[in-house]
Amino acid sequence: MSKVLVSDPIDQAGIDILSQVATVDVKTGLKPAELIEIIGEYDALMIRSGTRVTQEIIEAGTQLKIIGRAGVGVDNVDVPAATRHGIVVVNSPEGNTIAAAEHAIAMMLSLSRHIPDANVSVKKGEWDRKTFVGAEVYKKTLGIVGLGKIGSHVAAVAKAMGMKLLGYDPFISTERAEQIGCQLVDLDLLIQQADYITLHIPKTPETAHLINATTLAKMKPTARIINCARGGIIDEAALAEAIKQGTIAGAALDVFESEPLGESDLRSLGKNVLLTPHLGASTAEAQVNVAIDVAEQIRDVLLGLPARSAVNIPGLSPDVLEELKPYMELAETLGKLVGQLAGGRVELLNVRLQGELATNKSQPLVVASLKGLLYQALRERVNYVNANIEAKERGIRVIETRDASVRDYAGSLRLEATGTLGTHSVTGALLGEKEIHLTDVDGFPINVPPSKYMLFTLHRDMPGIIGKLGSLLGSFNVNIASMQVGRKIVRGDAVMALSIDDPLPEGILAEITKVPGIRDAYTVTL
């Protein structure tokens, strides 16, 4: 019989499901060393946010087949390490949506009406009605950062309370925002105009310290900010200072840069700061939902069936997967590339399956392309199972075409993305069995393997331009690993593809487009 370790408190409904197929041990509060010592005995590990599943734990889990996160965020699991070890990581993308949205609303109202401090005061025997005069949310502007599942529900509730809604989410369409009842604006405008700001985005390198001393300084002195998403999206030291100085009126935080929250200035800021210990998902209903959702997936995987919300392994049959694997990687890489070339909001993705890929069997490549395209927005939360639905929710239309007559390579894939900033296309193929090559960018033929950091320019093919770009990059200490120019006619338009060793420093793209002859420059991370 399989063995499952449950290392955080999980609702009994989940334990009952696991017990149908496995021996279940519930051992909560284990120290990392204790977990490392015992994890080797188990086939599955079920956690909430309390257990940090590091590479060391994964390496010690020599029998592990699946890690189940009873919740949304998998940022406490080293997903790349799990993938490398062939361990499926599953989550519950929707089980606690309502709980988290309601917690954000509760935080906003509690902060406005000083309910927590007023309660403590009455319980101490006081009757102080002056200190706790509050503010109404009716007719106030709520700025929602992130209009995904939780942000959309917050919008619906806030609208019913008579609030005006502004939304910032570079990855959803204007139509989707209209459906939610939000006016889509840029972050700066939202920050300047909102009376309340609520965050519902993942923590990624782009969103780390999105709210910092500079953004806080632009907010209204009466503004209040709520974070029930992830710690580290707000710079906590800058926030504490902004509240002390009266730059903004208050903050309500459920999540922190480091949890449990240690020494912090935020603790001493009185009734204008509310702090809860990561309670967003802590409702009886959400805990039942996520426990059942994840336990069912663990049970299925232990029985050899696919998981429905795997964040790292496609839910495809092993045979098809084996055959398509190198092309799936190609599709994902091209999706990431074309999404970044097209810029923020993509509205249409045209996927053309060419040569031997022009068959029905290649359909998963469309999903893999979408997964790559959505990676910027969703990181490891987009997977082969949810990529289609996530694209639909963002208003991205997908057109799939097949052209068996294209025979430059055995099989090749062309993606064309149209967004609010224009249209871009990329084509790629495999050299040998599995070496990915980019064979065309925006209609210009090239032949380069993709690398982690790349720079593309659209320029006029003329003497000296390569040298000038090389010197400019050199002056910013950017090391070029390889470079290739693609052109259709001599001294016409051309594309340059450069692999660079490190990410491009801030501000350099603008300098590149000042080089005479260079019309556009794009930097991508693959």
Ligand SMILES: NC(=O)c1ccc[n+]([C@@H]2O[C@H](COP(=O)([O-])OP(=O)(O)OC[C@H]3O[C@@H](n4cnc5c(N)ncnc54)[C@H](O)[C@@H]3O)[C@@H](O)[C@H]2O)c1
């Ligand atoms: N406090 C809790 O207990 C609790 C409970 C559940 C979820 N969460 C957290 O809440 C957050 C939102 O969860 P969700 O289920 O709504 O996720 P979701 O994927 O449905 O929505 C996230 C949205 O953020 C957008 N986004 C991504 N990067 C962005 C950026 N740089 N700027 C603006 N928008 C960006 C995406 O386009 C997407 O629409 C996650 O961080 C999740 O981990 C916290």
Ligand SMILES: O=C(O)CC[C@@H](O)C(=O)O
């Ligand atoms: O497990 C919890 O209580 C928190 C879950 C929440 O942060 C999530 O991302 O789903």
